[in-house]
Amino acid sequence: MEPIGEGQRIPDLTLRVRESGQWKDLTTRELFGGRTVVVFGLPGAFTPTCSTSHVPRYEELAGELAQHGVDEIVCISVNDAFVMEAWGRDQGVERVRLLPDGNGDLTRALGFLVDKRELGFGPRSWRYSMLVEDGVVKKLFVEKEIAGDPYDVSDADTMLRYVAHGASPSPLDVAMLTKPGCTHCARARDLLTKAGLRWQEVRSTPRLLRAMAGAATTPQIFVDGTRIGGADQLEQWLAKRGEPAV
Structure with a gap:
C-alpha cells in the first residue's frame, strides 16, 4: 500500500450513490469541501468486526x-450501493454515512485498496481512519500491514481522543436491569438523566438477576462492566463522581 499522507488533499472523484431510492453523483469536493469529516474504511459490509465493532462504535460516539x-x-467500503443500504438498515445506522465505493475508485486513489482474494473477497479496503478538514487530511490512523484483519488504531475511541486533544474520555457504558412497574427503576432513570448519562435497559427475569447481579431486586445498574447496584447505590456512586442528585 502507498496510502495518502497527512497534509495531502483528497483526490477529486465522482461516486455513484443512492439517496432516497434514487441514483445520484456525489463528488469528493461536495463531500469534504468546507467541512470537517471523519472517514473510516473497512473490508466489507456484513463482515464480523465491521458489523460488531467498527461501525457501531462510530455510531455510538x-x-x-x-x-x-x-x-x-x-464509512467507505468497496461494496455496491444496494449492499450498503441493506447493511445500514441491518445495523440501524442513523449518524454514520455508509458510502459505497463499488468500483474501488476512491479507495484506490487513497492508496488503501488491497487484494483479499484469499478470502474470496477480491479487491477491498484496508482498515483506516482519518480526519479531513476542507478536503485535506489532517490526521491519519492506518492499521499495521500484518496478516489477518488488525483493528487497533482506526476505532472511534482513538479518533475521539485525537479530536478532543486527549481531554475527553469516551462516554461511560451504562446498562440497567429493570422490570415493569418498578418505582426504583424510575428513580434510577431520573438519576441517570440528571447526570447526563445514557443507558440501555434490559428487561430482567429472576434468573437473569441472579446470574448477572447475584440479586433479586430491580433495578441493577452496571457501568463499564462493574455492578453498581440499585437506585440507592447509584445515587451514592454519582455523589462520589460529583454528579448532582435529583
Missing part, C-alpha cells in the same frame, strides 16, 4: 465527535 467539531462521519 457520533454525538461526542460532533461536540468536537466533526460535521459528518463517513
Whole structure:
C-alpha cells in the first residue's frame, strides 16, 4: 500500500450513490469541501468486526465527535450501493454515512485498496481512519500491514481522543436491569438523566438477576462492566463522581 499522507488533499472523484431510492453523483469536493469529516474504511459490509465493532462504535460516539467539531462521519467500503443500504438498515445506522465505493475508485486513489482474494473477497479496503478538514487530511490512523484483519488504531475511541486533544474520555457504558412497574427503576432513570448519562435497559427475569447481579431486586445498574447496584447505590456512586442528585 502507498496510502495518502497527512497534509495531502483528497483526490477529486465522482461516486455513484443512492439517496432516497434514487441514483445520484456525489463528488469528493461536495463531500469534504468546507467541512470537517471523519472517514473510516473497512473490508466489507456484513463482515464480523465491521458489523460488531467498527461501525457501531462510530455510531455510538457520533454525538461526542460532533461536540468536537466533526460535521459528518463517513464509512467507505468497496461494496455496491444496494449492499450498503441493506447493511445500514441491518445495523440501524442513523449518524454514520455508509458510502459505497463499488468500483474501488476512491479507495484506490487513497492508496488503501488491497487484494483479499484469499478470502474470496477480491479487491477491498484496508482498515483506516482519518480526519479531513476542507478536503485535506489532517490526521491519519492506518492499521499495521500484518496478516489477518488488525483493528487497533482506526476505532472511534482513538479518533475521539485525537479530536478532543486527549481531554475527553469516551462516554461511560451504562446498562440497567429493570422490570415493569418498578418505582426504583424510575428513580434510577431520573438519576441517570440528571447526570447526563445514557443507558440501555434490559428487561430482567429472576434468573437473569441472579446470574448477572447475584440479586433479586430491580433495578441493577452496571457501568463499564462493574455492578453498581440499585437506585440507592447509584445515587451514592454519582455523589462520589460529583454528579448532582435529583
